[in-house]
Amino acid sequence: MPGIQVAVIAGRYQLVELIGRGGMGEVWRGLDRHTGVPVAVKLLNPLVSGIAAHERFAREARAAAQVVHPNVVALLDVGHDDQRRFLVMELLTGHNLADELAARGPLPVPEACALLAQAAAGLAAAHRAGVVHRDVKPANLHLTSDRTLKVVDFGLAHLAGEAARLTAVGTVVGTAAYLAPEQIEGSGGHACDVYALGCVAYELLCGQPPFTGAAPQVMYQHLHHGPVPPSRHRADIPAELERLVMAMLAKNPSHRPATADQAAHHFATYAQHRPQGEPGAGGGRAPVQDGSDSTLPVLPPLTGSAAPPPPNRPDAQTTVLPSVAGPGAPGPGAWTGGAPSTGPWTGGAPSTGHPPARTPSPPPPGPGLPTGGGPLPPPPGPGIPPGGASRAGDTAILEAVPPEPPAPPGPAMTPPPGTDADRDAGRRQRRRVLLHLALAAVGAAIITLLSALLFSSASDEEKKTTTGSSSAVGAARPSPSTTSSRPAARRTPRPGATPSTPRATSAGQDRRTWLVNLDQAVDAQQRIGNIDPDVARKAHEKIRKAAEKLVEGDAEDAGEKIEELTRDLREAWRKGELRDGPLVDFLARAGLDVTQDPWRGRHDRKHGPR
Numbered sequence: 038m039p040g041i042q043v044a045v046i047a048g049r050y051q052l053v054e055l056i057g058r059g060g061m062g063e064v065w066r067g068l069d070r071h072t073g074v075p076v077a078v079k080l081l082n083p084l085v086s087g088i089a090a091h092e093r094f095a096r097e098a099r100a101a102a103q104v105v106h107p108n109v110v111a112l113l114d115v116g117h118d119d120q121r122r123f124l125v126m127e128l129l130t131g132h133n134l135a136d137e138l139a140a141r142g143p144l145p146v147p148e149a150c151a152l153l154a155q156a157a158a159g160l161a162a163a164h165r166a167g168v169v170h171r172d173v174k175p176a177n178l179h180l181t182s183d184r185t186l187k188v189v190d191f192g193l194a195h196l197a198g199e200a201a202r203l204t205a206v207g208t209v210v211g212t213a214a215y216l217a218p219e220q221i222e223g224s225g226g227h228a229c230d231v232y233a234l235g236c237v238a239y240e241l242l243c244g245q246p247p248f249t250g251a252a253p254q255v256m257y258q259h260l261h262h263g264p265v266p267p268s269r270h271r272a273d274i275p276a277e278l279e280r281l282v283m284a285m286l287a288k289n290p291s292h293r294p295a296t297a298d299q300a301a302h303h304f305a306t307y308a309q310h311r312p313q314g315e316p317g318a319g320g321g322r323a324p325v326q327d328g329s330d331s332t333l334p335v336l337p338p339l340t341g342s343a344a345p346p347p348p349n350r351p352d353a354q355t356t357v358l359p360s361v362a363g364p365g366a367p368g369p370g371a372w373t374g375g376a377p378s379t380g381p382w383t384g385g386a387p388s389t390g391h392p393p394a395r396t397p398s399p400p401p402p403g404p405g406l407p408t409g410g411g412p413l414p415p416p417p418g419p420g421i422p423p424g425g426a427s428r429a430g431d432t433a434i435l436e437a438v439p440p441e442p443p444a445p446p447g448p449a450m451t452p453p454p455g456t457d458a459d460r461d462a463g464r465r466q467r468r469r470v471l472l473h474l475a476l477a478a479v480g481a482a483i484i485t486l487l488s489a490l491l492f493s494s495a496s497d498e499e500k501k502t503t504t505g506s507s508s509a510v511g512a513a514r515p516s517p518s519t520t521s522s523r524p525a526a527r528r529t530p531r532p533g534a535t536p537s538t539p540r541a542t543s544a545g546q547d548r549r550t551w552l553v554n555l556d557q558a559v560d561a562q563q564r565i566g567n568i569d570p571d572v573a574r575k576a577h578e579k580i581r582k583a584a585e586k587l588v589e590g591d592a593e594d595a596g597e598k599i600e601e602l603t604r605d606l607r608e609a610w611r612k613g614e615l616r617d618g619p620l621v622d623f624l625a626r627a628g629l630d631v632t633q634d635p636w637r638g639r640h641d642r643k644h645g646p647r
């Protein structure tokens with residue numbers, strides 16, 4: 038990492054060997070000189086990290102500090118040394134479950150269940166401490182060399198009582214393949230983690246997560262499709278285990294196991310399961326937890342069906358995605374409250390493979406509230422790798438709901454046509470799509486207003502001499518009809534149009550969240566490589582300065598910083614140092630199209646885009 042000159046952090050932690058690099062910095066094998074104990078030291082890289090990364094780092098420390106459990110990585114110390122923030126954790130040996138899956142494919146049922154029991158136990162401990170992980174996926178489940186599973190990476194966690202969320206208005210963080218429906222809609226509590234663990238269970242058993250494909254399609258499926266029952270992938274899955282996994286994947290959070298402890302308890306039971314005729318299959322450790330449900334399920338005879346070959350599993354990377362609902366995760370009381378009386382888990386209904394009926398979506402925020410919603414439907418999103426469709430695990434800033442439904446679901450997921458229930462379901466689904474589109478349109482207008490607020494504070498002189506970015510804000514505001522068309526990115530701003538300034542006065546926080554979004558868009562652009570590193574570094578720097586100005590209460594200076602940034606990026610685009618990607622789209626959606634010279638139209642680049 039640039040800037041690391043010394044091998045000892047805070048006079049105590051000796052850096053011995055680099056273990057790996059993540060999105061926020063580096064993790065080193067280290068030695069605590071005071072105790073002689075080997076440790077892992079995570080260092081935030083100040084050069085590549087923006088304000089969102091700083092928040093994420095701090096959040097990881099706060100969340101991990103509150104959870105003490107054998108199935109959760111232990112946080113030992115936190116601090117900063119010169120300019121570098123650091124975390125000290127217990128040093129984990131082994132590898133993560135994503136690597137395990139890649140090496141071995143689907144795991145034997147008892148072994149998968151033993152691991153899932155441990156993961157659920159760790160998550161249950163987090164939930165008891167008021168922490169929701171929100172990014173449960175195989176890569177964040179670490180398997181030590183003695184087969185103890187540890188939940189790691191609380192960088193996206195939500196902490197009880199926390200007022201502000203890390204994610205900006207209109208975004209949801211997580212990894213598309215493991216996102217609960219309510220998380221996609223911008224809300225959710227610990228049931229999100231239960232759902233995500235259900236996705237992991239599915240993947241460990243079937244070799245692929247329940248939904249695959251491009252990220253928008255995967256999110257659409259999380260919202261609207263039922264998963265293919267695991268027994269269609271492999272024959273040796275006990276029916277009760279299938280029922281548990283399908284229940285964890287219920288669209289309605291109240292139809293899932295009420296606690297992660299319950300799931301842990303049942304997985305631990307299935308870990309003891311021995312298929313008939315198979316002596317003592319190895320299951321690894323499966324600690325029985327202090328779950329509230331003491332009724333052990335009876336394992337039924339094995340079912341049998343042909344197992345189709347699993348398609349490619351998408352890489353699962355943490356993603357920043359626009360949500361379709363407003364900010365703020367509801368407290369546990371909003372969606373828990375005891376075992377539900379209906380639903381696939383507690384109601385005793387046989388697993389049919391049909392998605393359970395959705396409860397109404399979380400109510401949209403009232404007027405005036407900062408609502409979410411990606412401003413516009415996805416062009417192929419920023420996460421789309423050059424020359425191909427985006428995948429569920431790709432880094433992306435995408436609409437939560439794709440403008441067009443993906444390929445029709447298979448027969449196991451679709452109720453037979455013609456019944457009243459089907460027609461009702463169809464009507465419900467159409468209403469949901471319309472609601473999502475409407476929310477997306479509202480989100481588009483609001484994010485534009487936020488940027489208008491930010492930029493309208495620039496001085497008149499500045500407005501005259503800039504390339505018209507302020508003017509472009511008002512001119513390029515999307516209308517609701519644009520929700521199903523191409524983004525504003527390719528629309529020419531009208532020079533001279535004036536931005537409209539909303540009367541809302543909670544603009545400080547809104548501007549700040551807009552900046553966080555912008556900062557994340559720079560990160561996302563960097564990940565796909567379509568920005569010169571120096572341009573990216575300067576962009577982060579300007580955003581950070583703008584954020585500082587906002588904190589100081591100087592919105593005008595903050596606006597000037599962003600105007601400068603817009604000019605820099607226009608120039609970078611012209612020189613070929615910035616190409617299509619999440620940052621360009623993000624700015625375009627805010628009415629700041631850096632691909633256009635507002636006076637002459639689209640720039641001619643000196644160099645081709647790719």
Ligand SMILES: Nc1ncnc2c1ncn2[C@@H]1O[C@H](COP(=O)(O)OP(=O)(O)OP(=O)(O)O)[C@@H](O)[C@H]1O
Nearest residue numbers: 056057058059060061064077126127128129190355
């Ligand atoms: N406590 C630990 N002990 C040993 N290795 C660790 C520990 N924590 C993280 N690592 C390893 O260090 C590497 C970097 O981890 P880090 O959490 O920074 O990034 P990541 O999880 O890969 O990405 P991101 O944080 O952006 O999601 C990974 O290979 C991870 O397995």
